[in-house]
Amino acid sequence: MPELRKDPIIGRWVIIATERARRPDEFALPVEGPPEGECPFCEGSEKLTPPEIFAVRLTSAERNLPGWQVRVIPSIKPFLRIEGDLERRGKGIYDLMSSIGAHEVIIETPNHIGNMADLSSEQIAKVVATYIGRIKDLERDERFKYVLVFKNYGWAAGGGRLKHSRSQLIATPANPKRVKEELVGARKYFDYHERCIFCDLIKQELEQKERLILDLDGFVAISPFAARFPFEVWILPKEHSCDFARLKPELYIHLGEMMKIILSKLKKDLSDPPYNYVIHTAPFRRPKLGYWKTIEFDYHWHIEIMPRLTRVAGFEWGTGFYICPIQPERAAQFLRGVEE
Amino acid sequence: MPELRKDPIIGRWVIIATERARRPDEFALPVEGPPEGECPFCEGSEKLTPPEIFAVRLTSAERNLPGWQVRVIPSIKPFLRIEGDLERRGKGIYDLMSSIGAHEVIIETPNHIGNMADLSSEQIAKVVATYIGRIKDLERDERFKYVLVFKNYGWAAGGGRLKHSRSQLIATPANPKRVKEELVGARKYFDYHERCIFCDLIKQELEQKERLILDLDGFVAISPFAARFPFEVWILPKEHSCDFARLKPELYIHLGEMMKIILSKLKKDLSDPPYNYVIHTAPFRRPKLGYWKTIEFDYHWHIEIMPRLTRVAGFEWGTGFYICPIQPERAAQFLRGVEE
Numbered sequence: 162m163p164e165l166r167k168d169p170i171i172g173r174w175v176i177i178a179t180e181r182a183r184r185p186d187e188f189a190l191p192v193e194g195p196p197e198g199e200c201p202f203c204e205g206s207e208k209l210t211p212p213e214i215f216a217v218r219l220t221s222a223e224r225n226l227p228g229w230q231v232r233v234i235p236s237i238k239p240f241l242r243i244e245g246d247l248e249r250r251g252k253g254i255y256d257l258m259s260s261i262g263a264h265e266v267i268i269e270t271p272n273h274i275g276n277m278a279d280l281s282s283e284q285i286a287k288v289v290a291t292y293i294g295r296i297k298d299l300e301r302d303e304r305f306k307y308v309l310v311f312k313n314y315g316w317a318a319g320g321g322r323l324k325h326s327r328s329q330l331i332a333t334p335a336n337p338k339r340v341k342e343e344l345v346g347a348r349k350y351f352d353y354h355e356r357c358i359f360c361d362l363i364k365q366e367l368e369q370k371e372r373l374i375l376d377l378d379g380f381v382a383i384s385p386f387a388a389r390f391p392f393e394v395w396i397l398p399k400e401h402s403c404d405f406a407r408l409k410p411e412l413y414i415h416l417g418e419m420m421k422i423i424l425s426k427l428k429k430d431l432s433d434p435p436y437n438y439v440i441h442t443a444p445f446r447r448p449k450l451g452y453w454k455t456i457e458f459d460y461h462w463h464i465e466i467m468p469r470l471t472r473v474a475g476f477e478w479g480t481g482f483y484i485c486p487i488q489p490e491r492a493a494q495f496l497r498g499v500e501e
Numbered sequence: 502m503p504e505l506r507k508d509p510i511i512g513r514w515v516i517i518a519t520e521r522a523r524r525p526d527e528f529a530l531p532v533e534g535p536p537e538g539e540c541p542f543c544e545g546s547e548k549l550t551p552p553e554i555f556a557v558r559l560t561s562a563e564r565n566l567p568g569w570q571v572r573v574i575p576s577i578k579p580f581l582r583i584e585g586d587l588e589r590r591g592k593g594i595y596d597l598m599s600s601i602g603a604h605e606v607i608i609e610t611p612n613h614i615g616n617m618a619d620l621s622s623e624q625i626a627k628v629v630a631t632y633i634g635r636i637k638d639l640e641r642d643e644r645f646k647y648v649l650v651f652k653n654y655g656w657a658a659g660g661g662r663l664k665h666s667r668s669q670l671i672a673t674p675a676n677p678k679r680v681k682e683e684l685v686g687a688r689k690y691f692d693y694h695e696r697c698i699f700c701d702l703i704k705q706e707l708e709q710k711e712r713l714i715l716d717l718d719g720f721v722a723i724s725p726f727a728a729r730f731p732f733e734v735w736i737l738p739k740e741h742s743c744d745f746a747r748l749k750p751e752l753y754i755h756l757g758e759m760m761k762i763i764l765s766k767l768k769k770d771l772s773d774p775p776y777n778y779v780i781h782t783a784p785f786r787r788p789k790l791g792y793w794k795t796i797e798f799d800y801h802w803h804i805e806i807m808p809r810l811t812r813v814a815g816f817e818w819g820t821g822f823y824i825c826p827i828q829p830e831r832a833a834q835f836l837r838g839v840e841e
Contacts (some may be wrong), residue, residue, distance in 0.1 A: 166727040170698055171682040175727040176824045179831075191700040240824055253705040254698065255726045309820055350509075358510055358594065365593040377526030386595045387506040387515040439820065480649055480779065481678035484516045484580055489554075491519075 163240065163260035165335065171336050176260060178240045194322040202325035204271030210234045213295060214265060217287050230284070231291045232268040239264035240331060247304045261304055263332040267291055268325065275324040276314060276422035276433065286417030288328070289408070292440070295330055296406040300445050305332040307340065307444045310405075315435025318469045336444050337416050343441060344460055348466075351459035359461030360401050371490045374497055375422060378415035382423050384489035384496070390472060391487040392431060392496065394423055396464040403460040405442035420438045420464075426496050427468055435469040503580065503600035505675065513678050517599060518580045534662040537613045542572075542665035544611030550574045554605060555634060557627050570624070571631045572608040579604035580671060587644045587674050601644055603672040607631055608665065610771070615664040616773065618764035624756030628668070632780070635670060636746040640785050645672040647680065647784045650745075655775025658809045676784050683781060684800055691799035699801030700741050711830045714837055715762060718755035722763050723835070724829035731811060731827040731829060732771060732836065734763055736804040743800040745782035760804075766836050767808055775809040 165179045194200070201209035207225045215233040222228030235243075241262025248259045269288045272279055277285065296308045312317035312328040336344075350358035366373050366383045374382040374394060382396050396419055398408070408416065427434060442462040477483050503518045534540070537655075541549035547565045555573040562568030581602025588599045610620055611626045616627065636648045654669040676684075676705035690698035706713050706723045714722040714734060722736050736759055738748070748756065767774060780800040817823050 168727040169702065170686040170726070171679075173727065173729075174822055175729055176822070177728075177828055178824050178826055179828050253709070254701050255705075265511075309821075333822070340820060342821070346512060348511040361594050362509065365595075369593070384740060385508070387508040387513065387517075389513075389515055462746070480651075480680060481682070482514055482649075482673070484518050486518055486770075488517055488519050 164240070165241075165258040167256040167258075169254050169256070174258075174333075175334050176240050179261075193322055193413060200273055200323060200325050201271050201393070202268045202323060202327060204229065207232075209236060213297075215291065217291060227271070228340040229271060231270075231287050231293060233295060234266050234268065236329065237263040238386065261334050263299055263302075263305070263330070265295065265330050267295070267328045267330065269272055269328065270326055273324070274326050276428055277312070277326050277328075278426070278428040280326065280420040280421070282414060282421045285420050286413040289413045289416050289420075290410070292328075292330070293406050293408065294411040294443075299330075299332045300406070302332070304334055305445065306334060306336050307333045308442075309337060309450070310440040312436075312438045314437070315433075315469070318437045318467075320435065340441060340444065341399050342439075342472035344443070344456065347459045347461070348455060351455055357401055357459055357461050359397060363397055363399060372493045374426075374493050375387050375419065377419055377422075379412055380415060380419045382419060384493035386489060388489045388492065390467045390469070390484040391485060392427065392434075392468045392492045393485075393489075394427075394466040394496070396420065396423065397461065398463075398464070399456075401461060403456055403458075403462060405462040408476065423466065423496075425475050426498075427466070429469055430495065430498075431470065436466060437469065438464055440464050503582070505581075505598040505600050507596040507598075509594050509596070514598075514673075514675050516580045518600075520736045529818065533694045534664055540663060540665050540827070541614055542608045542663060542667060543613050544569065545602060547572075551577060555638075557631060567611070567700070569609070569611060571627050573631060573635060574606050574608065576604040576669065577811040598674060601674050602835075603639055603642075603645070603670070605635065605670050607635070607650075607668045607670065609667055609687060609805060610665075610818065613664070614666050616764070616768055617652070617666050617668075618761065618768040620761070622754060622758040622761045624757070625673065625760050626753040629753045629756050629760075630750070632668075632670070633746050633748065638820050639670075639672045640746070643670070644674055646674060646676050648672045648782075649677060650780040652776075652778045654777070654810070655773075658674065658775035658777045658807075680781060680784065684783070684796065685801045687801070691795055695800055697741055697801050699737060699803065703737055714766075714833050715759065717759055717762075719752055720755060720759040722759060726829060726831035728825050728829045728832065730807045731825060732774075732832045733825075733829075734767075734806040734836070736760065736806070737801065739802075741798075741801060743783040743797055744809065745780055745802040763806065763836075766838075767806070768776065770835060770838075771808055772812065776806060777809065778804055778806040780804050 163176060166175050200388055206327050209466055211233050211234050212225055216229040217231040218229050222229050241260050241264050243263050245259055245261050245262050252258060259460050269277060269285060273464050293312050299308050308330055310330045347358050363381055372384040380396055381399060382394055385393055395432045427436060442458050443456050503516060506515050506517055544567045551574050552565055553572050553574050557571040558568040560568050581604050583603050585601050587601050588595060592735050609617060610624060632650050639645055639648050648670055650670045687698050695744055705719055712724040719739050720736055722734055723740060725733055725735050746801050783796050783800050
C-alpha cells in the first residue's frame with residue numbers, strides 16, 4: 162500500500178508509490194509504445210482500458226464504446242488509491258498518511274495524436290470542460306483538499322510510453338507545498354496592498370509589454386519575470402478569479418484557443434520540445450479547515466507551461482535556486498515571433 | 502549582465518544567466534568531451550584553465566603548474582560575477598539584484614578520473630578540506646550570505662561535457678529558499694522540543710535501523726523517511742553542529758571514507774548512475790542580519806545525495822509534491838547489501 166510521508170524538517174509530502182518499481186533495474190529507459198492500431202487510448206480500443214469514469218459524448222452512445230470525444234479513466238498505475246479512510250499517524254518524529262486520493266487520465270482525443278498543440282481549439286475547450294467537470298465531482302469527496310491537473314508531454318517531461326495525447330489529475334488529501342507557498346505569498350501581498358498580486362502582475366505586464374506573449378479574449382500569456390525554465394509561459398485569466406473550476410463556460414473556447422496558439426508556438430519554434438503544464442487553482446474551501454478568508458480576493462488561478470529544454474541539476478534540487486539561461490524578455494520576444 | 506530575480510508570489514530567487522545560451526537551438530544535447538590527453542582539468546594542462554584560486558600542494562611547486570592534488574578555479578561560465586556592488590532594486594511589483602557572487606570549480610583529482618567514488622578516501626578528505634577552506638575564505642566577503650557546495654555527476658544530473666571529477670561552489674547574496682525552509686522547520690521543532698530535529702532523527706534512525714545504511718566513525722548514512730528520489734542518501738555528522746566549515750580536521754578522513762563507501766555502493770549497485778549531492782550548512786552569521794539566535798542549537802549540517810534514476814515530471818515541478826517509486830526502507834536494505 163502506498164503511503165504519503167511528510168519530510169519532518171521542511172514539511173513536504175512525498176508519495177511513496179512502491180508499486181511502480183521494485184528493483185533498481187526497473188527504473189526504465191525510454192520504451193517504444195504500441196503502434197497506432199494497438200493504442201489503448203484510441204477510439205475503438207475502449208476494452209483495453211479500465212472502465213471510464215466520465216466521457217464527453219455528443220451522441221447517446223453507451224459507456225465504454227466508441228463515440229466519445231474526451232474520455233477519463235482511472236490510472237492503471239495510480240499513485241494514490243480511491244478506497245479507504247484517511248488515516249494520519251505518527252512514527253516517532255515522523256508523520257504519515259494513508260495514500261488516499263484519485264489518479265485519473267484524461268484522454269484528450271479519440272484520434273492517435275501526440276501533442277495537444279495539434280488538437281483544434283474546440284477540442285481543447287472540451288478538455289478544459291472535462292477538467293472542470295472532474296474537479297467539481299471530486300470536490301464532493303470530503304477527504305480531498307486539492308485537485309491537481311497536469312500534463313507530461315514527451316519522455317524528458319515524464320511522459321509515458323504511449324504517444325496518445327492525454328493529461329492527468331490527482332486529488333490529494335493534503336495541499337501541495339508549492340500551491341501553499343503561492344497562497345501564502347498572495348495573501349501577504351493582499352494584506353499590505355488590498356489587491357491581488359496576480360491582477361497587479363497582469364496590469365504591469367500589459368503596460369510594459371516586454372514579457373507579454375499574447376493578450377486575447379480574456380486571457381494573457383506571459384514569460385514570467387523570474388522564469389525557472391527557458392521559454393516558461395504562464396496563462397492567466399484577465400478577470401480575477403481564484404477558482405479554475407468556476408471559469409464561465411463561454412470562456413472555455415477562448416482558453417482552448419490560447420492554449421492551442423501557445424502550445425503551437427512552442428512546438429514550431431522550439432522543435433517540438435517535451436513540456437509540462439500544471440493548473441494552479443485555489444484549494445477546496447472546506448469550512449472546517451478555516452480557510453483563508455480572503456482567498457476569493459487574493460488568489461488567482463493560472464496555468465504554468467514548462468518546456469523541458471534544460472536539465473535541472475543538483476544546485477536547483479538542493480537549494481530551490483533556479484538558473485534560467487535565457488532572459489524572459491528575449492523568450493517573450495521570440496515567442497511573439499518578432500525575433501530580431 | 503546576469504541578474505538575480507525574485508518571483509513576486511513565492512519569493513524564490515532565480516539567476517537569469519543570459520550568457521549561457523542565447524537561442525533555442527543552443528540548448529544542447531549531450532556532447533562528447535575532449536579525450537584524456539586534452540582534458541583541461543588534468544595535471545599538466547593548467548594553462549588551459551583560468552588561473553587557480555587555490556590548490557592543495559604537498560610540494561612547494563608554483564601556482565598554475567603541476568604538483569597539485571586538488572585545484573580550485575573560477576568557472577569559465579559563471580552564473581554570478583565576483584565584481585561589483587550588491588544593488589537591490591524594484592521594477593514595479595518585481596524585485597531584482599545584481600548578480601554578484603562567486604562560482605568556482607573544485608577539480609578533485611589531478612588524474613583523469615570521472616566518478617568521485619573512484620578516488621581514495623584520503624583524496625576525498627582533501628576535497629572536503631578544500632571545500633572548507635573556500636567557504637571560510639568566502640565568508641570574509643560581506644556581500645555573501647551563503648556558500649553552496651554541490652556536485653553534478655553525469656549528463657542527466659546536469660554534468661558538463663568534461664568527464665574529469667569535480668564539484669562546484671556558488672557564493673550567493675541571498676539565502677537559498679530550500680535552506681531557509683530547513684532553517685525555519687528546524688527552529689519550529691526546537692522552539693517546541695528544545696532539541697535539534699536532526700539529532701532526534703539520527704537517534705530514531707539508529708534505534709529503528711530500517712533506514713540506516715551505515716554508522717561509521719562519527720557519521721551516519723540513511724535513506725530519508727520521505728525520500729524524494731529512489732536511493733536518496735543523507736550523510737549526517739553524529740555530533741551536533743550547524744556548520745560544515747567547523748568540522749574538526751581529524752574528521753575529514755572519516756567523512757572521506759563515508760562518502761567513498763556510499764558513492765561506491767551507488768556506483769556498483771545502481772550501475773554507475775548520474776547523481777547530485779549538495780552540502781546543506783547554516784548561512785553565514787552576519788550580526789546585522791539578526792540571524793536566528795538558536796541556529797547553533799537547532800540546525801545540523803548534512804549532505805544530500807540524489808541519484809538521478811527517475812525523471813521528474815510536471816506534477817513535481819508544479820506542486821512540490823514528489824513521488825518516490827521505492828520505499829526508503831527497501832532502498833536502505835538494498836544499499837546495506839542485505840537484499841533478500
